[in-house]
Amino acid sequence: MAGLYLGIDLGGTFIKFTLIDDALSPKGHLELATPTQQGPDKVIETMASGARQLIQQVGISISELSGVGVASPGPIDSDSGVVISPPNIPGFNNIPLRARLADALGIPAILENDANAAAMGEFLCGAGKDADILIMLTLGTGVGSGIIINGNILRGSHNAGAETGHMIVEPNGEPCPCGQNGCLERYASAAAVAQYARRLIEQEDRQSTLSEILQRAGNLDAADVNRAQIDGDALAKEVWDRAMYFLAIGCVNLARLFDPEVIILGGGMAKAGENLNEPLRHHYNELCWTLTESKTSLVLSALGNKAGVIGAAAIAWKHFGKPRA
Numbered sequence: 001m002a003g004l005y006l007g008i009d010l011g012g013t014f015i016k017f018t019l020i021d022d023a024l025s026p027k028g029h030l031e032l033a034t035p036t037q038q039g040p041d042k043v044i045e046t047m048a049s050g051a052r053q054l055i056q057q058v059g060i061s062i063s064e065l066s067g068v069g070v071a072s073p074g075p076i077d078s079d080s081g082v083v084i085s086p087p088n089i090p091g092f093n094n095i096p097l098r099a100r101l102a103d104a105l106g107i108p109a110i111l112e113n114d115a116n117a118a119a120m121g122e123f124l125c126g127a128g129k130d131a132d133i134l135i136m137l138t139l140g141t142g143v144g145s146g147i148i149i150n151g152n153i154l155r156g157s158h159n160a161g162a163e164t165g166h167m168i169v170e171p172n173g174e175p176c177p178c179g180q181n182g183c184l185e186r187y188a189s190a191a192a193v194a195q196y197a198r199r200l201i202e203q204e205d206r207q208s209t210l211s212e213i214l215q216r217a218g219n220l221d222a223a224d225v226n227r228a229q230i231d232g233d234a235l236a237k238e239v240w241d242r243a244m245y246f247l248a249i250g251c252v253n254l255a256r257l258f259d260p261e262v263i264i265l266g267g268g269m270a271k272a273g274e275n276l277n278e279p280l281r282h283h284y285n286e287l288c289w290t291l292t293e294s295k296t297s298l299v300l301s302a303l304g305n306k307a308g309v310i311g312a313a314a315i316a317w318k319h320f321g322k323p324r325a
């Protein structure tokens with residue numbers, strides 16, 4: 001019987017479900033709102049009921065599944081399958097999510113952090129297929145990242161590796177909730193872009209078409225900044241370009257350390273497409289050394305906002321599906 005694998009991606013806003021087969025082809029997809037305010041039991045119940053709903057939609061039974069891969073925001077302990085305390089899912093403190101879902105569904109489960117799952121998704125079926133070394137940066141509220149080396153996730157000696165969002169790119173820079181100053185994600189995340197634009201408008205009284213949006217909606221996001229810079233707004237251009245400059249510093253440092261085949265840009269900000277990639281490449285090329293030709297490619301995610309859930313399913317495929325070497 002052909003194997004089928006379920007991926008579940010737990011996010012602060014949505015829970016995503018994807019079913020794939022042995023050829024890593026998607027067989028069905030579902031998204032449900034995350035009942036974050038109703039506590040972990042309700043969230044886990046929704047994860048299990050969504051899984052059953054998708055299986056029913058596709059017309060199979062749960063016993064046909066070989067396993068489920070679960071992606072969760074970190075920090076997690078992948079060995080014990082425990083979610084430790086993700087900041088945007090209240091009440092998830094030391095929850096044995098892998099065991100809870102395996103029990104609820106009656107199939108084997110594996111837990112991975114969402115950034116690693118997204119990187120694995122791009123490695124197995126996306127923009128970095130079979131790359132020797134792949135680095136994925138997810139530009140959202142923070143800068144998440146996953147590093148895949150020869151098909152394996154880099155975890156570090158103490159499970160705290162591959163946190164590229166917390167590389168220091170500006171000494172004495174912006175304070176970061178992690179306790180350091182000047183972390184990449186304080187400059188290059190979608191949240192940082194919106195925050196910086198807002199600061200220039202409100203505290204430095206700078207003129208911008210973004211002021212109207214800010215007054216009307218009470219808030220700004222990175223997509224507003226991108227749209228305004230496309231329309232020629234000088235402040236928006238400055239804000240966007242600053243983010244691309246710091247992102248390029250991060251990418252050059254990663255290139256020097258790992259010499260990756262590919263650095264993949266994903267997350268909400270990557271929806272800007274070439275508006276992200278073009279200025280990023282410009283700064284990257286300016287900052288890069290001239291010692292040898294830089295062969296690392298900078299590319300956009302192929303799986304978009306499904307990278308995490310497809311990656312989770314692909315991790316189940318890798319773990320439960322094939323005889324392991």
Ligand SMILES: [Zn+2]
Nearest residue numbers: 166176178183
């Ligand atoms: Zn930090």
